[in-house]
Amino acid sequence: MTAAGQRTADVDGGARPTGARGAKAASLAYRYGLVVVLVAMLVIFAVLRPAFGTFANALIVLQSVAVVGVVALGVTVSMTTGGFDLSAGACVGAVVMVTALAMVRFNLTGATAIVAGLVTGLLVAGVNALLTVVARVPDLVATLGTMFLFQGLALILTSGQSVSAGMTVDGTPAPGRYTEGFAWLGGGRIGPVPVPVVIFALLAVAVYVLLNHTRWGRALYAIGGNAEAARLAGIRVARYRALAYVVSGLCAAVAGIMLSARLGRGDVGAGDPYLLQSVAAALIGFAVLGANRPNALGTVVGALFIGVMINGMTMLNAPYYAQTFVQGALLVGALVVSYTLTPGRGERSLR
């Protein structure tokens, strides 16, 4: 850009009118719109179906979003640097299969299965990091490739079959089964609260602190905002981009472990639905409290949004096959909020 051009932008910036009533309303809608809609939805469902507004049902909603929420937290971190982890769902699926195989086929302990699951997550992250950081493949297509790789790998490992206790391997029954300790991760409770909800809550706080209160989070956001400025400010961009995928892979692995524990078996394609729902949760999160960027709090709200809507619709006897459409409508609405009502959008288009 020439100096003259730059000056133009500066001058326009100074002359832009601020505080117009319409802009203020848009800004309010932008910051609180989604939260208001969520609260309104809660109230409406509770009025229409008294069973909705109970503590027990709240726990059911939370449990139903725990796996999606954990995947979404990872996807959120991958998005902070401007990346995008499309392999998260495949990673969940692969971890489900690996943990099931470890316990059922190889008769290993629950702890070993957990380690194997986490290592699988790191493996996915490693491939993503290699492709995007070293081979410089664009994030979207690189993680799309990884998605296929690990979906396929999970199928190869199990010869395309589900893994459950008592299955036959080479004519003989498989030796192991899900350990009780492992199953507790999916079905257990701490007090009244399901274990997956506790894990989700802990990870949500951890990711929130990572992104908002540590220098690593600041560096991730800096790279997403302006990678060259971050590099010149001394941030080692490649390492942080790899770190983002590692966090994403680990989150997906944790989600996979939780899902495997809840299912009690390794279902082929168990992880498939989680990609789109978690991406939707993270994207809806952009529109929460005017963040306009991937953020932990927004992602939690986004996941709850999806969970509440599905739970409420089920209670209202809405057909299950309408759920995908409603999720789509929700996502589109949030995207419009994010991209259209953003204060200072004109500013951005000037750049």
Place this chain on the structure above:
Amino acid sequence: MTEPAIAVSGLSKTYGATRALDGVTLDVRPGEIAGLIGTNGAGKSTLIKVLSGATRPSAGTLTLGGRRFAPGSPLDAQAAGVQTVHQNIDDGVVFGTTVAENLTLDSIARSGGWFTTRRSIVTRARSIAEAARLSLPLDAPVETLPASARQQIVLARALSRQARLLILDEPTSTLSTREADALAVKVREAAASGVAVLYVSHRLAEIESLCDRVIVLRDGRVSRTFTAPLTRAAIVGAMLGEFAAPATALATASATATEAATPGDRGAVVLTATGIRIAPGREAFDLEVREGEVLGVTGLVGAGKTELLEQLGGARPLVSGELRLDGAPYRPGDPHAAIAAGVAFAAEERAAQAIVPGWSVRAHVSLPMLRAHSRGGLLHRRSEAAAARRVTDRFGVRGSGTEAPIETLSGGNQQKVVVGRWLEAAPRVLLLDEPFRGVDVGARADIGRVVREAAGMAVVVASSDPQEIVELADRVLVLHDGTPTGELAVAEATAERLAALMSGTGTSATMPAAEAPTGGAA
């Protein structure tokens, strides 16, 4: 005398309070090659935008071939016969298509019917190529061709439209010398066929060999017009304009004047460079900067100032030679390593290289030193805010506090923040690349004052404006085309001398004399 192909009269263009063009009057006759030259911000880009229909003037008239010319869009301008070849060659070709398709892009876009046949494209492309004497394989994909060939395609296409005025904007910036020579042949051919050519370039050698006349823009006005034979030093002198004599500039810079007058008792050598080069194949040179000293680096656009500073700051691999920092070997692999070693680099392009959109002043200040602002793994906001306040206080940043998004500040105040944050790192060496670009006079004075006052470090400041250099520096290194052409104490840096060195016409005999007082090697 023939009637001008294009006549510009009293042309002004204002953006808000800024006058990019201020009463420009010039003309170009058919068959003439007129050079247009000026420093950054002189108004060249704006003039091209007006002529090519990309923007409308605030005042003044254009006459094209004797008729009033007021293009509403680039297409209008093209239809009227003003053809512009823009600096970025690859904006002008479509990758994934052939030479023939690129040559006939206009007719494809205009769509005479629903279908275009391969044969009709090739026939038309052949006639365009013949008219432009273009010898490229018509079926070759454009992305397999070198930049020079792509440019010839764009040029041939421009000439295939009825061209009265051909504007070439920095056409050689990505070409080798040989390719530039080939382009010059094409440009002369175009002119010989009666087209008026406006040739914009930073390369004086090209201007000198190609142009019949040179129009120098400065601060939005035509500063001077030269007719061939051209002398480079005079052209550069007109580009730079008059500037305050170094002595007076330093006297007004208060306390620093006496210090600068006695270069002998400056601090120890901080940064030493031996055998470094601006680019591979260019002359190797040495450099040293002392504590408390400000070394200015000047030269025209493309002279290699940024390349030098980026190598010193770890933002670009060292081409050759070696660096020492306080006597110890210093070889930064990336900016992170440079900062860790104590070398801070504030890059040239504020928006592209320093600003993170939406971030507060505080976050911009702390970004290079996040570790120092962490307590037990967590960022300490109060520590960040204190650092941001120190920077805003020290530089007199005017804005609505350290939590405000940096975009809400004026350009000058933004610059204070992104330059000033490096002082928080207490570096041994501070590298500033064009720190005053797009910055108002007040901000410039504030930044200059703090940089001069900052103790305990060596400063290298690059600028293509000698006025900025003589205000700030003790010593000036002049680059021309990737090679140092001289090194002067600031007291000796007269306008004539700098113009001669910057244009590459300074005799080498001046160099040893210039070196002697400072003891620096060039």
